[in-house]
Every structure is written in structure tokens, then in C-alpha cells.
Amino acid sequence: GQNIDQPTEMTATEGAIVQINCTYQTSGFNGLFWYQQHAGEAPTFLSYNVLDGLEEKGRFSSFLSRSKGYSYLLLKELQMKDSASYLCAVRPFSGGYNKLIFGAGTRLAVHP
């Protein structure tokens, strides 16, 4: 089967660093995506990892270990606007369909 696990909720303080973990067990692996979704809005693409290691984009970084079936999203210098749900998604198959399997999402609350 296909399974993606993330913590349901996390809280953090403005200005701090938070790490959101994602573990996956899928029939194949051809990339992992992180999305941000504010309440009542569309998910928006944050990052993509297909090789092991860290990808950095400003305040956000994403890490992948394929051998461990593990990824994390690191948010630095947290701001109140980072309060949102963060969705981890795996593309298990190669080819044109580009299907994704999503985790249930992690709701992050940033406090002053």
C-alpha cells in the first residue's frame, strides 16, 4: 500500500525554527513535493526533492533521505504568515501521469 505520515499539528514561536517531518512507504519513488495551504485557500508549491540532500529556498529548506523514506521541511525565522497547513506529497511513478499521493498535512500555528 501507499502511506505518508506527518504530524497532525505543531506550534512554534515567531522568529524561531521549526522542522516538519514526513515519512513515506510507497510502491515507488520519483520525487517528493512540499505544499503550503492557508485556511480556505489553494495549496501552493514550496519545494521538490528527488535526490538525497538538502534543497534551500530562502527561509524554507527541504531534506530527503530515500533510503530512510524520510523528508523534512525546515522553516527559519518564522513569521505569523507561516501559520498554515504543510502538505507532503510523493510521486510514486515515473512517466507522464504525474500522480501524487498526499499526506494528511501538518497544521502549523505560529505564536508571537
Next chain:
Amino acid sequence: DVKVTQSSRYLVKRTGEKVFLECVQDMDHENMFWYRQDPGLGLRLIYFSYDVKMKEKGDIPEGYSVSREKKERFSLILESASTNQTSMYLCASSFPGGQGQPQHFGDGTRLSIL
């Protein structure tokens, strides 16, 4: 910027009605997807399409059908709406699955079936 537009943000229908949800994208994407999003369950794929008139079932297709007559438009149809289809419905589109091609989402339709 990619624009995926869903026809309604909020919709209220009655049990047994036939319901149409429309989605239009402006980026000439080959792939289009319909998901539903429920608390604690995340996004679940209902149907997707990889070309005009082509469709594939996702993980939860029962009670739904789709139509793709034009490349930019993908419609989700609830043949006979039931209360367990009350949910947030999200449409997405993307290019074929090359390296790092993300799916781009619409704002969603919150559908209530009474």
C-alpha cells in the same frame, strides 16, 4: 503565473441532485486532477485526465464521473449527490511528470449536500 479557476467557491445542493463542478486552467497543461479534501484524510484523488477525452480513475471514483472535452477544462460530476459527498473539492493541473513538475491548484469548491 498559472491560473486554475474553479467555477464556485461555495455550493449547496440537495441529496439526489446531479452536480457539476467546473475547472479551467490557462497554462496548456496536459494533466488535470480532481481531489477531495477532508479533515484528517488529506487530499484524495478522485479522477485525473492526461489528455482531451482521456480519463483515469483515482483512489475514490465511486459516485463521481468526469468530462474533458477541451484541454483547458475538466469537469467533475456527482451523478446523484449524497450527504457523504459533502467536502472541499480541489482541481489541479500540471505538465506531464518530468523532473519537478508541480501540480497547480485552484482555490477549491466547498460543497454541501443537504
